[in-house]
Amino acid sequence: MTHTRRTLITVLVALLFGALFTATPAAAEERSRVHEGTIDGADYLVKVPKRWNGTLVLYSHGLYVEEWGKPEQIMLATRPETESWLLDQGYALAASNYKGVYGHAIEEALTDQIALLDWFEAKVGKPRRTITSGMSMGAVISLKLAENNPGRFDGVLTQCGEYDANGTWNSALDMLFALKTLLAPDADIDLVRPRDPQGAQAALEAVVAEAQKTEAGRARIALAGALGTVPGWALAHEPEPTDPADRLAQQALWVTGAYVYGYGPSARPEIEHRAGGNPSSNAGIDYRRQLARSSGLDLVRHAYRAGGVDLEADLDRLAAAPRISADPKAQAYMHRYMVARGTTPSPVLTAHTTGDGGAIAGQARWYGDQVRRNGDPGLLRQTYVSRGGHCSFNAAEEIVLLRTLLSRVDSGHWPSTDPRRLTAAATALGPAYRLVRELFDPQGKEKEMAPLFTRFTPPAHPRPSR
Template sequence: MKTSLRLRVVAWAATALVAACGGGGGGRPEPEKPAPVVPEETRAQDSKTYTPANPAATTFAAMAGVVVGTDRWAGVLNGASYQVEVPAAWNGKLVMYAHGYAGEVPTLNVAPPSIRRYLIENGYAWAASSYSKNSYDVRAGVEDTNALALAFNNIASANGRALPTPSRLYITGHSMGGHITGAAIEEETYATARNKVRYHGAVPMCGVMGDTDLFNRFAGMQVTAQALAGVPSYPFNKWSEIQGLVTNTLFAVFNNTNIVPTAQGVKYLSVVENLTGGDRPLFDQGVLFGQSFQSAYGLFGSDGTVFGILNKNILDTNAWTYVIDGDVPGSAALNASVLKLTAAPDANRLRRDGLRWIPAINGDFKVPVVSIHTLGDLFVPFSMQQVYQQRAAAKGNSGLLVQRAIRGASHCDFTNAEQVQAFVDMVAWAEGGPKPAGDDVVTPATVAAPTYGCAFTNNTLGPDDVGTAASVLRPAIANALPGVCPP
C-alpha cells in the first residue's frame, strides 16, 4: 500500500516536471517562443513632413558687437538643423539651448540662446537644435537636443578643431523649451530616452513645468467660459460654434491688443486668475496689455490630442474647483454646472520605443535647477511653477530647486539681465557654491503681496533687449504700478 502510493507520487512528480519543462522529447525543455512584438501605434504627428530651412548651411553669422573670436558651425543631424558656437578661449563647458513652440509649420529653424552674448564672452560653448519636428513635440526636442550634445566633439573634429569632452554640461530653454529642459534632467527620461545625457544643471524659463497639466488648465478656462456665458453643456470640441456668443457675453472688447470684460467677464477673469496661480501682482496687467491670454483663448476647442501628438484625449478637469472671488454662491453654482472632462487613462502612457509622447516632469531630478517665470504670463501661467514645486517636494527634491518670480506682464518677457543672473547663479551653485536665493511660489499670502517678485526683477534694459517684449512692457508696467518695488 505504501509502496504503491510512493510510486504514484513519483510518477506524478515526473509528469509535472516534464510539463513544466515544456513537454516530452526525452524530458528536454523546448525553447520558449518569443512573445510577438507589438508595434507601437502611429499618430498624426508621425505623418507630417518637416524640412530644415537651410540644409546646406555650414556656418552662421557672428553676433554683432562681440569682439570674442568664435568658431561657428551649422549643419543637419538626424533631420534637425543645428548651430554650435565655441569661443577661441573655450572654458570647457557646453550649454544646450532648447527653443520654444514653433507652430505647425513644416520648416525647421534654429534659434540661438537669448544669453548668447554672455555665454561666448565668458568662454562657454553653446549648441541649439531646431528639433526634427515642429508642433508640441517635446519628445523630439529632448532626443534631438541630447543627440546634438552627444555629437558635439564629432562636429568640432569634422570642422578641424579637436576638443576635449565638455567638463560641464548645462541646459536651458524657454516655454516649450522649458518643458524640454525640465524633462531632460528627469530620471524617467534618462531611463527611457534613446539619447541619454546627464546634465549638471538647468535653467528652465517660462517653462511648461507641469507638462500635460498646462492643457488641463486651458480646458478649465474653456469650460468655465462656457458655463458663465450660459452654455455649460455645449460639446467641448465644438467651441467654434459658440465662440462668438461666449466672447460677446464675457467681453465688451476682445482683440489682439485690448480686453475689456463685462460684469460677467469680471467673474470669469477671477476664475482664470485662481486657475493660473492665484491672487498675484501683474495678473491684471497680463490681461489688460500683456496679450498672452489671447494666445490661451485661441487654443480653446481642442480635441485633447495636443495637435496630434497623442492619439487619445489627455484633457481632464476633474481635479479643478473653480473660485469666483467674493462670490461663494456663484462659485458653487459654477462648479455644479460646469462641463467635466476625463482623460483616456493611457493617452500618454510609457512606451517601449523611448520617451513618452509628451515627456513627463515628475520632479525627480538630481541636479541644481533655477527656474524663472513671469507673473503676468497667462499662456504658460505661473501655476506651472507651483505644480513643479509640489512635484519636486513629493520626490524630496525641493532642496535642488530655486524658483524666481519676475514682474513681467506677458509670456517669457524677461530682461536679458534676469536670464543671465539665473544662469550665473545656477552654475555657481552646480559647481560647489551655496544654494542661491529664490521665491516661495506656493504660499498664497506671499504670492499675493503687492511687492511679490521684486527681489529678482531687473528692469535694466541692455543691447540684447532691443525689440523684445520686455523693452515694450517694462515701461508700461512702471507706468501702471509706479514705485512698487524699491529702486
C-alpha cells in the first residue's frame, strides 16, 4: 500500500472513532472553571460554569489508536458546539481519557470514569442529577457505567453506539474471512493470532486493493460487506445513493476504510493482548444463510451479475473453508467488559445514523432486544438520523437528544420522540449548530447539514453475542 493511501486510511479511521476534535471556543472557557489533572494514571478534564445548574454530564469518548497520537484536548461532547452550548446553559462537563488512553480501554474506563465522578462529588459538589453520555465505543462504556453502578446515574445518552463490541469483532472476522477465502485463498495471511501483524496487514490490503480494479473483485467485496450488513451509504454530505454502482462504491469505503484496516491483522495484537487470546470465531457459521438474511442480498446479486461471477460457487467455497475458533478466556473477557446487558437502571436514549457502517444500526436494534429481555422497555427510547457516516451528528441533534433525556429525568415521563418534533426542535437552534464532519474526506471537511430525524427499522445484527 502506498504511503498516501495508508495516510488517508489512518485519517479516516481517526475520524471514524472520534479522535479528531476542535477545541472549545475561548468565550466558553472564560465562563467556566477548568479543572485538569490525573487520577491513578488517567488524565481528566472538568469544566464547571460559574452559574452551575446542578447537572453533570460525564462523557465517554470512542476508540483512540496510538499511531494517531493524543487528541488536542479531552472530549467533553461529540461536537464542540454542543460543549459550548452546555456550558452556556449551566451544565458541568467531565471526562477521563482513561488509563493508557489507547485501544479498547473499556475495562479501564469503567474504573476511571467512576473515580472522576467520585472526585467531582468530593471537590466540586454532589450533582443534583448526573448524565452519562458517550459515542461509538464510549456508548457501551456509558451503558455499562449505569448498569454496573445503579443509583449513580440519572440517565444515559448514547450515540452511534457499539453495544456489542464482541459481536462487531466476530462480524469483522466474517468479512475478512470472506475476502481472504475468495480473493487470496493461498495467501499466508493470519486473520487472528498474527505471527507478523504488519506483514499480514499489508498483504490483505494489497489483495483488496487489487480486487477493487475489477467487477468480479468488487462483487466479492460486496459479499463481504453484506455478511456484516454494511450499508451502501457512507458519505455524510451526500444523500443516500440509489444507483447500485454508487451503493457498491460507498459500501466498499466502509469495508476497506473501517474493517480491513480497523479490524485487520495489525489491529489484532491490541485486542488479543487485552482479552488474553483470540476472542473471535466463525465456527459453525453458515454464510449462505447469513447472506440470505442480509439487507445487502439484492446488492450482492446485482454485483455478481455485473461481474459475471457465480455466487453459489463462492458460497460453496466459503462453506468448505476451515473455520477459526476463539479462546474461551478471551470470549469471557469480551462478554464481561464489551457487551451491554440491557438492564436499564435509569432512562436510556440512543441515537444512530441510518447509514452507519462503522457501528451498524443493527447494534441499536440488538440493544433494544436486550432491554426487552433484561430491563424495562419503558425506560428506553431509540432515535435515528437520516445520514451517512459514523457519529455524523450535528450539534443541534446532539443538544435536542440531551434535552429530551433531561426532560425524561425531570418529569418521569418521556416527551414525544416523534422524528418531526425532534427535527423541528433541532432546526430551531439555528445554522450555527448544523455542521457535520465528512468521515471520508482526508481533511475532515465540515458542511452545514439540516437536522433530519427519521423513522427507521435497522436490519438485524448479523453476529450478536447473545
